[in-house]
């Protein structure tokens with residue numbers, strides 16, 4: 504499948520990986536929008552949050568757990584951070600493999616652009 508995140512998961516293209524287990528990988532965004540900008544990605548190819556169903560929704564618990572751990576490791580658990588899932592064209596999703604952006608290390612304005 505022509506999916507850049509699947510290629511990272513298969514180690515076909517390199518990434519700056521900060522966490523990996525059997526179900527989830529997390530790596531630094533190639534075009535960071537904040538001092539800390541990580542992508543937390545299920546290893547199973549799920550196109551978007553709209554593809555979550557009873558067969559795969561357990562992965563969301565796992566991703567939240569990884570996000571908490573990465574927030575602690577990056578010392579942004581107390582200061583705060585933003586966990587973002589862009590979905591579809593209007594949501595600004597450019598990679599059609601579900602991923603959570605973990606953004607922190609600066610104040611996040613609201614509303615987002």
Ligand code: 5GP
Pocket residue numbers: 507518519530531532533534535542588589595596597598599
């Ligand atoms: P989206 O726009 O789909 O919400 O987020 C996709 C993110 O993936 C973007 O922030 C983009 O910078 C990042 N990205 C795209 N291609 C690569 C890549 O090859 N490696 C890494 N590390 N990040 C990528």
Ligand code: ZN
Pocket residue numbers: 506507508509510547548549599600
């Ligand atoms: Zn994929």
